Amino acid sequence: MTRLVDGGLIDRSRTLSFAFDGKSFTGHPGDTLASALLANGVRLMGRSFKYHRPRGVVTAGSEEPNALVELRTGARREPNTRATTVELYDGLEAASQNRWPSLDVDVLSVNRLVSPFLGAGFYYKTFMWPAAFWEKLYEPVIRRAAGLGRAPDAPDPDTYEKATAFCDVLVIGSGAAGLAAAQAAGRSGARVILAEEDFRLGGRLLSERAVIDGGSALDFVARAEAELSSLPNVRLMPRTTVFGAYDGSEYGAVERVGDHLPAPLPFQPRQRLWRIVAKRCVLAAGAFDRPIVFPGNDRPGVMSALALATYATRYGAGAGANAAVFSTNDHAVAAALDAAEAGLKLDAIIDVRPALPDALAARAKALGVRVITEGEVVATSGKCLTSITVRTPRGSETLTVEALGVSGGATPNLNLTCHLGGKPVWREDIAAFVPGAVPPGMAVAGAAAGTFALADCLAEGTRLGASAASDAGFAASPAPAPQAEGSPTGFKPFFHVQGKGSAFVDQQNDVTAKDVALAHREGFRAVELLKRYTTLGMATDQGKTSNMAGLALMAELTGKGIPATGTTVFRPPYTPVALGVLAGHHRGIDFKPARPTPTHEWALAQGAVFVETGLWMRAAYFPKPGEKDWLESVNREVKATREAVGVIDVSTFGKIDLQGPDVGVLLDRVYINMFSTLAVGKARYGVMLREDGLVMDDGTTARLADDHYVMTTTTANAAKVYQHLEFCLQVLWPELDVCLASVSEQWAQIAVSGPRSREVLGKIVDGLDVSNAGLPFMGVAQGSVMGGVEARIFRLSFSGELGYEIAVPARHGAALMQALMAAGAPFGITPYGVEALGVMRIEKGHVSGSELNGQTCARDLGLAKMASTKKDYIGRVMAGRPAFADPDRPTLVGFKPVDRAARLRAGAHFLKVGAAATTQNDEGYMTSTAFSPTLGHFIGLGLLKRGPERMGEKVRAYDPVRGGDMEVEVCSPAFIDPQGEKQRV
Amino acid sequence: MRIPCPYCGARSSHEFAYLGDAAPTRPDPSAPDAAEAFHSYVYERDNPAGPMDELWYHSAGCRRWLKVTRDTRTHAITAVAFAGTGEGGR
Numbered sequence A: 001m002t003r004l005v006d007g008g009l010i011d012r013s014r015t016l017s018f019a020f021d022g023k024s025f026t027g028h029p030g031d032t033l034a035s036a037l038l039a040n041g042v043r044l045m046g047r048s049f050k051y052h053r054p055r056g057v058v059t060a061g062s063e064e065p066n067a068l069v070e071l072r073t074g075a076r077r078e079p080n081t082r083a084t085t086v087e088l089y090d091g092l093e094a095a096s097q098n099r100w101p102s103l104d105v106d107v108l109s110v111n112r113l114v115s116p117f118l119g120a121g122f123y124y125k126t127f128m129w130p131a132a133f134w135e136k137l138y139e140p141v142i143r144r145a146a147g148l149g150r151a152p153d154a155p156d157p158d159t160y161e162k163a164t165a166f167c168d169v170l171v172i173g174s175g176a177a178g179l180a181a182a183q184a185a186g187r188s189g190a191r192v193i194l195a196e197e198d199f200r201l202g203g204r205l206l207s208e209r210a211v212i213d214g215g216s217a218l219d220f221v222a223r224a225e226a227e228l229s230s231l232p233n234v235r236l237m238p239r240t241t242v243f244g245a246y247d248g249s250e251y252g253a254v255e256r257v258g259d260h261l262p263a264p265l266p267f268q269p270r271q272r273l274w275r276i277v278a279k280r281c282v283l284a285a286g287a288f289d290r291p292i293v294f295p296g297n298d299r300p301g302v303m304s305a306l307a308l309a310t311y312a313t314r315y316g317a318g319a320g321a322n323a324a325v326f327s328t329n330d331h332a333v334a335a336a337l338d339a340a341e342a343g344l345k346l347d348a349i350i351d352v353r354p355a356l357p358d359a360l361a362a363r364a365k366a367l368g369v370r371v372i373t374e375g376e377v378v379a380t381s382g383k384c385l386t387s388i389t390v391r392t393p394r395g396s397e398t399l400t401v402e403a404l405g406v407s408g409g410a411t412p413n414l415n416l417t418c419h420l421g422g423k424p425v426w427r428e429d430i431a432a433f434v435p436g437a438v439p440p441g442m443a444v445a446g447a448a449a450g451t452f453a454l455a456d457c458l459a460e461g462t463r464l465g466a467s468a469a470s471d472a473g474f475a476a477s478p479a480p481a482p483q484a485e486g487s488p489t490g491f492k493p494f495f496h497v498q499g500k501g502s503a504f505v506d507q508q509n510d511v512t513a514k515d516v517a518l519a520h521r522e523g524f525r526a527v528e529l530l531k532r533y534t535t536l537g538m539a540t541d542q543g544k545t546s547n548m549a550g551l552a553l554m555a556e557l558t559g560k561g562i563p564a565t566g567t568t569v570f571r572p573p574y575t576p577v578a579l580g581v582l583a584g585h586h587r588g589i590d591f592k593p594a595r596p597t598p599t600h601e602w603a604l605a606q607g608a609v610f611v612e613t614g615l616w617m618r619a620a621y622f623p624k625p626g627e628k629d630w631l632e633s634v635n636r637e638v639k640a641t642r643e644a645v646g647v648i649d650v651s652t653f654g655k656i657d658l659q660g661p662d663v664g665v666l667l668d669r670v671y672i673n674m675f676s677t678l679a680v681g682k683a684r685y686g687v688m689l690r691e692d693g694l695v696m697d698d699g700t701t702a703r704l705a706d707d708h709y710v711m712t713t714t715t716a717n718a719a720k721v722y723q724h725l726e727f728c729l730q731v732l733w734p735e736l737d738v739c740l741a742s743v744s745e746q747w748a749q750i751a752v753s754g755p756r757s758r759e760v761l762g763k764i765v766d767g768l769d770v771s772n773a774g775l776p777f778m779g780v781a782q783g784s785v786m787g788g789v790e791a792r793i794f795r796l797s798f799s800g801e802l803g804y805e806i807a808v809p810a811r812h813g814a815a816l817m818q819a820l821m822a823a824g825a826p827f828g829i830t831p832y833g834v835e836a837l838g839v840m841r842i843e844k845g846h847v848s849g850s851e852l853n854g855q856t857c858a859r860d861l862g863l864a865k866m867a868s869t870k871k872d873y874i875g876r877v878m879a880g881r882p883a884f885a886d887p888d889r890p891t892l893v894g895f896k897p898v899d900r901a902a903r904l905r906a907g908a909h910f911l912k913v914g915a916a917a918t919t920q921n922d923e924g925y926m927t928s929t930a931f932s933p934t935l936g937h938f939i940g941l942g943l944l945k946r947g948p949e950r951m952g953e954k955v956r957a958y959d960p961v962r963g964g965d966m967e968v969e970v971c972s973p974a975f976i977d978p979q980g981e982k983q984r985v
Numbered sequence B: 001m002r003i004p005c006p007y008c009g010a011r012s013s014h015e016f017a018y019l020g021d022a023a024p025t026r027p028d029p030s031a032p033d034a035a036e037a038f039h040s041y042v043y044e045r046d047n048p049a050g051p052m053d054e055l056w057y058h059s060a061g062c063r064r065w066l067k068v069t070r071d072t073r074t075h076a077i078t079a080v081a082f083a084g085t086g087e088g089g090r
Ligand SMILES: [Zn+2]
Pocket: B005, B006, B007, B008, B009, B058, B061, B062, B063, B064
């Protein structure tokens, strides 16, 4: 046990038990998994990604590269979870990753022996290996060894939410600068959101022995938190990581609502995705402790000096029985001394500088900590650290220590400033990159901006918090910033110890100093190339701690200096974001909305099989007991409709209500045919083009009154056509006096088709004349049905039979269907679905979505004769392009298999009989096929070069994807009733 | 990204459908050079790096077509008005 005897922000009065790799341990509320493991003397927490080297925790935050574990079990198993950010709870179970058979004995660590193969450029060179090498060595051995944790193999049982928040000032980070900024902004009355990744506000203040306003840092944090909590305009969001900055002052954040619990509380999500719209933002994300690259620097027990101090001061956990610190800067030395004061047995401070500031030297002396100046750690030993070798100009010596804290200075955490393309700039005076151009509305305060002294952080936070509020329109009263004692910020830039042995630059990706040198030798010197060639800075930590050392080494090798070498820029997300929270509730049946038709419940009761068309759920067919497959049901439905009467819900067609004196003019301009001349009480089939001359949509539009039309569109294009009409009215011809409303959902529409349909209809209308004279083909009647339900009756036919479409307000749709079923019972009325509808329209040669595919012009579809020559309309000019009039263009015709028993398939390409299957010989393709129960064989519609001139010719229908190759006969697309007599009776 | 709709106020860009360059205007279909003019209207687009007038449709809002001036380098939106009439500008 290495739990320190007292202190720390943990609740020692309560004990939590947890398991790591099946072994039981205890910790306290306030611990993270990492701190609890360290307190239990567990230093080995994982194996590295490539070489399976034993690894321990190196940070105390979300930048952790090493201590990745699988958290929880079963469906809640979460791989690659950073032990440093996992809050300990009672019963927590975690397992190490990348090891077999155990963390302690990992046979795959032999990867180290083949490490020459796995060096920089490994991925690229691997692909050039001979195939046999790939199959025999790479696949079975190396590939199995690679990869991080295992994804759960069952669906996630938890729920996730999405939410949007608006504020005047978003403060990211709640360290000294963030708290000061939130206070200054909050006091002005501005709406403030303070987002903190940790479960506790305070940032580094939770780990340091500082004096603020005469009290301790913790007192300051407590006072600030109390004040902010009391302000109604301030929202504190702990456990919330702002992971991205986006255009328009939007920020993406994940709130971990239930991650710190074994399972989320009832009715609570596991995580919540926030879109935060902030007028201004103060980024106070702090800095990372910069590693030093030296031989043996990846041994468990070697970690960041600030992390070592944090574990001791905040968590009361010793990283080892005794420790040393290897530093280049005053901040790390001070933190180490804080840790010693907290009870960590700190044997030595090894600093690269010739001397420490007097104040720090005196503190060290008082604490009995030995200071070794001009020292460098050149080697380490032990599976977990047992000793280090220190070299000074005065000689070498070996120190026996279990923990080594390392600090090469501070790297500002400017990740979010890069998300909109800002490039960091190098500041020589602090030897660090600081934010360059920042996203509009963002200001950066504190260590993230390269401001390191505590007093300066507080002052900068206060100033930027106040100015953010005033920019957002709130008069901030200039309250004084909290005062802190001066803290030394001396440092020496130092990145790399020369010496023998593997010195790791990026521990997560097992990138060594040698790999960087190899990349340099092989010419991959630009930072972006270095990253991709060596994988430096990739994976879950995105090089938060490693990038700086990597590019410093490259700068050393090229001799160009760091600013000329440059840095990679950061992109969202700041830390990994689970796909589950991005999906939110959009999963399974809720992946997208489903639109039931007004008769959905009725169809369900009839046993309908549904198909999704657009978002609509439509009945595909209605199987009856004893029918062996869908085709048998569909054949029955078609026959019943053609021989007696069938009924189908067609409410899904788009319906647009158009009113105003200029509707006729508008319709004339959007349809290729005339609508202004349409008589009241009549409907007409219309075709619309896009401005490029291709067909956009078709449908039937009826005139209900002089200044009132109702348009139908295809189901798929309803929204598109509506948008198009609005474009015409608002952008092209704002002078037209027309009002539009989409009424697709307001009207239920049911088609009754078949020779007996008039008799059925006659039974439900309230005294309307539905005789052939009273309601002729393409006529429209308005009145009521079922004893007083407002109705519009359109005499239309998609099936080719005598038919009507009856529209009633949507709430009466189900009743209308029941009334029709009752009225039609004596005639054997049969409900049919979209499959039968499709068969009947192919039998009639009507075009549909497969033909209106965005590549066909009106002439291709045999509709050119509809086009009016008396007016202009959208697409007319471009439809006149010579290519569209080319007689060689594939044009709509019908097809029958020469062998009538053969099955036709849409997608088959046409070739002349005997012609080779080459692109040059391609003559078009089959668009729609169906088995016609009326004709007793398959039929098809397709686009064939000079099709209408080739009636009766045999062509080859070639379908290599599904192995189809047969002869088909060209025929008229109207397979039945070509004169359209049946619909006019 | 947020678009300040003159009718609805600043709304998420998710509520809008994008069409593209607002500069081309529908040519006179009866002009002798209509074929060339329509070719240009339908297909030819500038691709400026900088401020550009674009057409956006507030499909999940007021259903107004908007002319939005957006800097293609920064996505900064500097002006929005109803397309066609130019009213409601802000
Ligand atoms: Zn709007």
